[in-house]
Amino acid sequence: MTAAGPIEINASTRYCAVLGHPINHSASPAMQNAGIAALGLNWRYLALDVRPDTLRAAIDGAKAMRFIGLNLTVPHKRLALKFVDDLDASAETWGAVNTIRFEARDARGEWQPLGGFSGDDPEEIRARGFNTDGDAIARALREDLDLRLLRGAGVLLLGAGGAGHVAALKLASEGVGSLFLVNRTMQKAEEIAAEIRRRFPRQEVVVGYPANSVDFMINATSLGLRPEDPFPFDPKQFRLQQARAVYDMIYRPAETPLLRAAKAAGCRTANGTGMLLHQGAKALEIWSGKTAPLEVMRHALEQEVDGK
Secondary structure, three states: OOOOOOOOOOOOOEEEEEEEOOOOOOOHHHHHHHHHHHOOOOEEEEEEEOOHHHHHHHHHHHHHOOOOEEEEOOOOOOHHHHOOOEEOHHHHHHOOOOEEEEEEEOOOOOEEEHHHOOOOOOOOEEEEEEOOHHHHHHHHHHHHOOOOOOOOOOEEEEOOOHHHHHHHHHHHHOOOOEEEEEOOOHHHHHHHHHHHHHHOOOOEEEEOOOOOOEEEEEEOOOOOOOOOOOOOOOOOOOOHHHEEEEEEOOOOOOOOHHHHHHHHOOOEEEOOHHHHHHHHHHHHHHHHOOOOOHHHHHHHHHHHHHOO
16 A cells, blocks of 8 residues: 555544653654555544643543544553543553543444544543553564564563553563563562462563573663663663663664664664554554554654654
8 A cells, every 4th residue: 555645634634642741752643644644534643742640631632522542652551541431351451551442322322433423423422442552562572573482582571661561461471481570660560570470370470680691671661762861771780791682662762772782782673663553553443443554654654763
C-alpha cells in the first residue's frame, strides 16, 4: 500500500490522540496520521501533554468530544486502569492500558467502535481499555535483535512502570530463563516479582542484578530521553559487557547514550521504534476494524525518528 494524502480537515473530521507527560518527543502522530491517510479515514491524530492529576478529566473530555480513541504513554498506563469503563482481556492480562477505544451501542444494543458510526452518535459512550504493548515488545525483540526464541533467555529488565510491568509479564509468559528485575524503587520490582511467581510459578525471577551474563537487557525506564540523563543501570553492579544485546524502549533520540555505550561494548542494539510501530499498528486496527498499513506506518516513523 502506498502513502496517500490526508483528507482535508472539515466539520466531519474525527480525532484520536496520544496522552503523556512529557509528550513533545512522540513520533506517534507522524506514524498514525500516515496510516490513517492510507486507509482513507477522515481522522486526525494528535499528541497532547496531560499531567497524571488531570488524566481522568482528559479521558472524560475526549469521550465527551467523541474522539475515536486514545493512546497512553508515560506515566499513564497503569493509572488509566481506574479511569476506563471496561477492560479488554489484553489490559486485564498485562495490567496496564495503552489504548482506549470509545464505543457506542448499535441498534441491537451491542457496543461497537465509535469510528463505525455515521451521522449523530448515540448519547451513551464508553471507554474501553486495551493493551497492545505486550505483543509489540515480543515481536520487536524477535525482529530487531534477531532473537528467534525468547524461551530460556536470560534477561535483565530495567524499570517497573507501565511498560516495564507489561514487559516483565510478557517475558514470563514466553518462558524466558532467569528474569532479573531492577527499579529505582525496589519495592515496585518486588511487587512485579511476586505477581510473576503467582501467575507463572515455573518462572525464575530475581529482584536485583545478575552476577553473570544475560542474553539481553531491556531499558523500560524514561532515562535517556534527555542528554543529561544518567544510565538506567548502576555500572558498579552491572557491566554492559555482561549483556549480549541491549534493547532501549526509547526511540527518540534514535541512539541513546545507553545504546551508544552498548554498541561500543560489542552488544547488539535496537531502539524502541519497532515496539512503537507494532503497538501503534494494533491500536489503529482496534479503532478502525481495518488491517493497518504497516509498511506505510514504518516508513513514516523512520522518517520522523531518524530521517531514513
